[in-house]
Amino acid sequence: xxxxxxxxxxxxxxxxxxxxxxxxxxxxxxxxxxxxxxxxxxxxxxxxxxxxxxxxxxxxxxxxxxxxxxxxxxxxxxxxxxxxxxxxxxxxxxxxxxxxxxxxxxxxxxxxxxxxxxxxxxxxxxxxxxxxxxxxxxxxxxxxxxxxxxxxxxxxxxx
Amino acid sequence: xxxxxxxxxxxxxxxxxxxxxxxxxxxxxxxxxxxxxxxxxxxxxxxxxxxxxxxxxxxxxxxxxxxxxxxxxx
Numbered sequence: 405x406x407x408x409x410x411x412x413x414x415x416x417x418x419x420x421x422x423x424x425x426x427x428x429x430x431x432x433x434x435x436x437x438x439x440x441x442x443x444x445x446x447x448x449x450x451x452x453x454x455x456x457x458x459x460x461x462x463x464x465x466x467x468x469x470x471x472x473x474x475x476x477x478x479x480x481x482x483x484x485x486x487x488x489x490x491x492x493x494x495x496x497x498x499x500x501x502x503x504x505x506x507x508x509x510x511x512x513x514x515x516x517x518x519x520x521x522x523x524x525x526x527x528x529x530x531x532x533x534x535x536x537x538x539x540x541x542x543x544x545x546x547x548x549x550x551x552x553x554x555x556x557x558x559x560x561x562x563x
Numbered sequence: 564x565x566x567x568x569x570x571x572x573x574x575x576x577x578x579x580x581x582x583x584x585x586x587x588x589x590x591x592x593x594x595x596x597x598x599x600x601x602x603x604x605x606x607x608x609x610x611x612x613x614x615x616x617x618x619x620x621x622x623x624x625x626x627x628x629x630x631x632x633x634x635x636x637x
Contacts, residue, residue: 428577429577431577431578431580431581432576432577432580432581434581434584435577435580435581435583435584435585435612436580436584436608436612436615436616437612437615437616502575503573503574504578505575505577505578505581509578510577513577513578513581516585517581517584
């Protein structure tokens with residue numbers, strides 16, 4: 405198809421609920437035939453870290469500390485009702501109970517559907533992260549110019 | 564030509580679409596996928612998106628309650 409529909413998401417937020425929105429839109433769109441690109445930047449990079457919990461990933465002592473405080477996908481807080489980290493556990497159990505896909509299942513589905521994952525070069529530099537710190541599905545490290553080129557002709561959302 | 568089945572009556576958005584898409588990707592060309600789904604978003608959009616993606620919707624039948632059966636050929 406020459407004019408394939410396209411959705412590009414800028415995943416800036418590192419919260420459980422906002423990342424759930426990112427991956428719900430991404431998987432839903434990919435499943436109905438869209439080409440989907442997600443550009444992870446700043447806090448959003450937590451979603452694609454290889455280490456899902458808390459670990460000292462980073463270049464120097466400060467970014468390593470940031471890396472630990474930010475954590476990976478399973479350590480993401482909720483933007484409201486976080487209750488010192490209990491919030492995400494409550495939401496995960498509510499989602500399971502109601503047969504709604506959890507964040508982890510949505511990430512797996514996005515990968516199975518071939519959603520294109522990209523990491524922001526600048527934010528990685530600031531946070532002392534390298535592509536090897538991310539899951540292997542992350543296709544490339546990009547800057548603004550390449551993201552604009554990739555998202556050209558489709559819809560773009562910033563979350 | 565084999566018929567494969569998929570029950571998405573217990574699923575919610577976006578997994579209704581995701582499971583249908585992944586199952587359609589798995590089955591061989593020419594085979595038929597029988598999807599059991601509920602009224603509303605799944606019934607309105609699963610057949611539509613299958614057609615849009617070049618699959619052939621053979622039939623849509625009411626099963627019982629709010630459950631419908633959609634036959635999609637790859």
